Amino acid sequence: MSEKERLFPGIPLVESPIFRQELPRMGLSEVEMEIAIALNRDGFAVFDFPDPVIDDRIERIRKSLSVELGVNDADPEASKLSGPGRIQDAWQTNDDVRAIASNAIVLDLLSRLYGRKAFPFQTLNFPVGTQQHLHTDAVHFSTIPPKFMCGVWLALEDIQADAGPLHYVRGSHKWPMIDNAMIGRKGHGAADTSAQAPYHDAWAAFMDEHNAQPEQFLPCKGQALIWSANLLHGGSMQNDPRLTRWSQVTHYFFDDCVYYTPAFSDEYLGRLALRNLVSVADGSPKPNLYLGEEIAPVTQAPLPWAKRLRQSLTLRRKYHQESSMK
Numbered sequence: 001m002s003e004k005e006r007l008f009p010g011i012p013l014v015e016s017p018i019f020r021q022e023l024p025r026m027g028l029s030e031v032e033m034e035i036a037i038a039l040n041r042d043g044f045a046v047f048d049f050p051d052p053v054i055d056d057r058i059e060r061i062r063k064s065l066s067v068e069l070g071v072n073d074a075d076p077e078a079s080k081l082s083g084p085g086r087i088q089d090a091w092q093t094n095d096d097v098r099a100i101a102s103n104a105i106v107l108d109l110l111s112r113l114y115g116r117k118a119f120p121f122q123t124l125n126f127p128v129g130t131q132q133h134l135h136t137d138a139v140h141f142s143t144i145p146p147k148f149m150c151g152v153w154l155a156l157e158d159i160q161a162d163a164g165p166l167h168y169v170r171g172s173h174k175w176p177m178i179d180n181a182m183i184g185r186k187g188h189g190a191a192d193t194s195a196q197a198p199y200h201d202a203w204a205a206f207m208d209e210h211n212a213q214p215e216q217f218l219p220c221k222g223q224a225l226i227w228s229a230n231l232l233h234g235g236s237m238q239n240d241p242r243l244t245r246w247s248q249v250t251h252y253f254f255d256d257c258v259y260y261t262p263a264f265s266d267e268y269l270g271r272l273a274l275r276n277l278v279s280v281a282d283g284s285p286k287p288n289l290y291l292g293e294e295i296a297p298v299t300q301a302p303l304p305w306a307k308r309l310r311q312s313l314t315l316r317r318k319y320h321q322e323s324s325m326k
């Protein structure tokens with residue numbers, strides 16, 4: 001069924017409220033259907049990365065990024081936590097990172113799962129566990145209409161429990177998508193410290209409410225996991241500093257959306273921190289589109305203190321003009 005004929009073209013098929021009706025029309029094989037069902041139910045799905053030369057790519061990536069990251073991959077006794085811990089957008093210079101991010105089979109599968117064409121917009125390569133606080137990617141990267149975003153996490157080695165594996169909260173993608181209005185915060189123009197820290201307490205309260213616990217992902221090299229935009233995930237504690245946890249995350253959006261950063265936006269006022277993206281696959285620009293119409297960047301709203309200063313200067317000028325006329 002084409003996008004135009006669908007009842008809810010603005011909702012990813014895999015997150016559809018009529019998912020059982022959509023599933024048979026998504027054009028999926030049996031194995032792909034399992035992935036769709038898991039992603040719909042749990043907010044994540046595991047699969048073997050479909051690349052016959054993935055082992056060679058992994059070896060080359062680890063070798064070349066070790067140098068940039070200052071990781072001593074050769075000495076098993078050395079602490080691995082000395083370097084920056086991540087490289088963002090290595091796809092710009094590393095063909096293997098770009099090939100993984102742009103894998104045609106993955107792009108095709110994601111496109112059928114979501115009902116719009118997928119494109120990769122960011123890569124992250126990690127040599128060790130991130131120990132990143134539980135979060136949803138939806139506060140960092142989101143779309144209008146919502147949820148047209150996902151992450152694919154690929155293990156570049158067998159992951160050990162003490163290496164600080166990725167962990168996630170099963171089913172949390174169905175909890176409310178948090179925004180600034182919900183927590184009584186103005187995001188647009190807010191200080192650019194941590195994008196996700198303002199939401200930590202809210203997520204912890206959701207976890208309490210559902211009596212939920214994170215589960216660790218312990219994949220073998222070459223296994224991957226897709227997560228939904230609103231799934232809580234993060235890096236668990238790294239108990240052994242001598243262990244690496246090589247991985248690549250690729251973040252994907254889907255065509256014909258507005259792409260923005262919710263943490264620094266106030267959606268209800270139309271103040272959006274828009275993203276200016278190119279596709280990792282071919283470097284083509286990805287304009288912000290709403291139902292085919294290009295959205296121009298919103299100019300920064302005047303800060304309250306600047307407004308107050310302007311008002312007081314005007315009043316002072318008026319006072320001086322009036323007193324000089326006396």
Ligand SMILES: O=C(O)CCC(=O)C(=O)O
Nearest residue numbers: 124130132166234235249
């Ligand atoms: O690998 C991890 O520990 C988490 C990475 C992550 O949250 C992300 O890239 O979105």
Ligand SMILES: [Fe+2]
Nearest residue numbers: 135136137233
């Ligand atoms: Fe994330």
